Amino acid sequence: MLKIQDLKASIEDNQILKGINMEVKAGEVHAIMGPNGSGKSTLASVLAGREEFEVDGGQVYFEGEDLLELSPEERAWKGIFLAFQYPVEIPGVSTTNFLKSAMNQIRENNGMKPMDSVHFLKHIKEKMKLVEIDQSLLSRSLNEGFSGGEKKRNEIFQMAVLEPKLAILDETDSGLDIDALKIVANGVNKLKSEDNAVIVVTHYQRLLNYIVPDYVHVLYEGRIVKSGTKELAHELEAKGYDWIKEEFNSTPA
């Protein structure tokens, strides 16, 4: 589904990603872990098409297509979804306000008919239950005055509504208490299928107790320095990141 080859990216002449290689197949959950400043969020942003980042080298293919050539909306139309680490506040725009248009633009670009209001309402009601989010929150200005947990839950709600092929969760666990964490994880798990994939970007192992990854990658200094299974996450939780740093720094690049 997703193939990243030697991806290099920088911001303001500061190289953050220094050659990332990874492959995600349909049905898989990948976790990307790493210490602060290792490039985790940059990778998520580059995949979603954030324009501040300059891609200096490498390729990213999504279902065989060159992803880096596409605008953020074209990536969404192909089925990529980024759950933001810091969801923006937009005064005067409610979630339901833009989500129907977003969904119908995705549908139209995939040769499907737009969903009418009745079906859309039914669709979002189902998804609201899934992430235990309240109607009143969805008709308020987007994220304005929302608590940290409400913002993250709204991200997962939107993911549920749009049903992407590849969801990238950028530190969705940060700022969540344990109850909210369970709700968010539960939502993600229920949406999981053989046809879609999830990349979970996180600093802590905590979320991975609930969203169980097939693969864990450790990002450090802009490179994936270690890959493994969920046991690697437990090891990181127990030992911290220092041994990774030492191992990396003692090995010639």
Next chain:
Amino acid sequence: MTSTDTDINLIENLAAKVSRSGFNILNDFPQIRDESLNALKVTGLPGNKHEEYKYFNVSRKIKRDYNFPLPAGEAVETGWIRSRLVDDNKGIHIVFINGIYSKEFSNFDTPAEGFEFFLPEDSGQGIKYILDTYAAERQNINKDPYLDLNRAFPNAGYAIRIGKDFDSKPVYIYHFVNSGVQDLLINHTGIVLVEKDAKADLSEIFISENEDHHFHNHNTELITRNGALVNYHLIQETGHDSVNIQNTNIYQSANSRANTYTFSLSGKDLRNNLNILLNEEDCESHLYGLYFISNNDHIDNHTTVDHRKPHCYSNEYYKGIIDDKGMGTFNGKIYVRPNAQKTNAFQSNKNLVLTDTATVNTKPQLEIWADDVKCSHGATTGQIDEEQMFYLRSRGLSEESAAALLLHAFAFDIIDRVELEHLRKYIGSKINSRLGYQFSD
């Protein structure tokens, strides 16, 4: 500032024609006309050295040989007019075309309870009462050359009295200019008296189909008596070679509330001088504005809120969207006079510029002489937020629809404050169609 040869020429030309212009609302006040004419002769029209007209210099566009509105003029093409009226069956619609009252398009046939409307040729106690009240209330607050031009050479105009027993029908006053009229100068004055405890929803709508040069110089004098509530809406949608200067003076009495809503949508040179006088205690005033300017159009909003007595509240909130090579100016003055203690006065101006060639000048000015007051002001100018754009696009909205959605939200922050539903839709649909906004709410 002194008058130039061009100004003198203009004045002489207008003076020669003025006898032909017939009745005007200031007929009985020759002293107002003389006072304004003398002032105009001395000052002339302002160039860009004039502090208040630094960004609004139309003096070079002013023609010497203007035509006043002529009632017996050429047949007027009116096919388009009906479609431009606000779709409100319950409203009172008063239509002027090229500066002349149109009985055909106005629906004011039978006087409504508590509502009186007069043209300058009317006589009798009704109009005399309004004009006498105005003469007593009037203060020479703003020495403005274009207001002097308006008063020195007045044509037509109207007077309205709204009483407590009026059933609050919305009143829409339209000023249409249609195609093919060359160098028309309209110096209208509207005098509106809103009586004690009365409620009035008043709209003044300027629309021109005319792409030829014309100059609409309008003055509205609004007197709100004790306990009155007035919503005054101004909508400007004029041609790309037009000058539209709107002076509005609002004189507020105790416990009155005046809300103004100013929507400037198009026009080569738009200038609004809005002056609110809080003359007595416990007045409240909200000033809302939205300007959405493109092409080479220019909007200049000058507002003054004059707190003259204690315990008054004013809140001003103007937003602007400037596209293409448009230029927007906001200049908001708040005066708090020495004895106007316990004043609350707030002001905010926010602008979005959509291109590198669009410009905004914003200048808040607070002059406070009282010590026990709460005042604040703020102004921002920026572009569409990149982070918000990325967020919406990453959800699947095209760049165009994401921008339309954000601009819609920015504009409707003001539009949604209009209480009249028909008018809110009228303005909203104009904004939405310009934005290409296609979201369902």
